[in-house]
Amino acid sequence: MTIDPSKISASTTPFALIDEHSASESEKEILFSMHTVFRVDDIKQTVSSNRLWEVQLSLTGDNDPQLATLTERIKGELCGSTGWHRLGDLMIEVGHFNQAEELYNELLKNSSSDSDRAHIYHQLGRLKDDQGQYKExxxxxxxxxxxxRKTLPEDHSSLAPTYTNIGAAYDNMGNYSKALEFYEKAHKIYEKSLPPNHPDLATSYNNIGGVYDNMGNYSKALEFYDKSLKICEKSLPPNHPDLATSY
Structure with missing residues (x-):
């Protein structure tokens, strides 16, 4: 474990040597604050045992550009208008479904906004989706x-993610005609609202191709997979994992 004082500010990443307070005098203990983030520099098997691995870590700080990029990406992926909504989203992401459901049901009871209720219902749908409870x-x-639909037109961009998720749920239940119906609704919106080489459009083509694949219509599946791949090749770096999925 490496801590470089020239790169790390104690004011942004506090830590302290506490070996003199340790129950074991031989231990060299360091206490870190709760928000501390380490970079994994290297992982290698120990010489003494093939069952043990040694992990080399280095402490990062708020001025680390890679950490800043990752933090902004995570913030962008967590959806919700309030901290409570984003907490619920995070709980779903890490698999704490019971806690997320309890939180969203409580938020639903106290919600006075249609947009909030719509978002909460969508999140509860995601939660049930991740639990494999597709009908719910x-x-x-x-x-x-x-x-x-009370306030938005049928082809509004905000509806596309929900159409996509309904399509995925029907796909998982083996109801391919319904899956195709909702995937195509989402796709029509994406075609109108997104630039032609947007990654979400590639995902949409891939979803439709997957349904045709499951239906045994392989020529149609190949047609949509190919459209998805062409967009991915234009919009993603050559080593992006989504390209591997398309291939």
Missing amino acids: AVSFYEKSLEIY
Whole structure:
């Protein structure tokens, strides 16, 4: 474990030597603050045992450009208008489904906004989706759509993610005709609202191709997979994992 004082400010990444307070005098203990982030520099097997691995870590600080990029990416992926909503989203991401459901149900009770209720129903749908409870997921997604449709046109860009998720739920249930119906609704919106080489459009083509693949219509599947791949090749770096999925 490496701490470079020339790169790390104690004011942004506090740490302290506490070996003199340790129960074991031989231990060299360092206490770090809760928000401390380390970079994994190297992982190698120990010489003494093939069952043990040694991990080399270096402490990062707020001025680390890679950490800043990662932090901004995570912030962008967490959705929600309030801290409570973003906490619920994070709970879903890490698999704490019971806690997320409890939080969203509480937020739903206290919500006075249609847009908030629509978002919460969508998130409850995601939660059920991740738990493999696809019928319940579709039910929540439909409740979200019902609210959105009161104020938004049928082809509004905000509806596309919900259409996509309903399509995925039907796909997972083996109801391919319904999956195709909702994937195509989402795709029409993406075609209108996104530039022609946007990664989300590639994902949409890939989703439709996947349904045709599951239906055994391989020529149609190949057609949509090829469209997805062409966009990915233009919009993604050559070593991006989504390219491997397309291939």
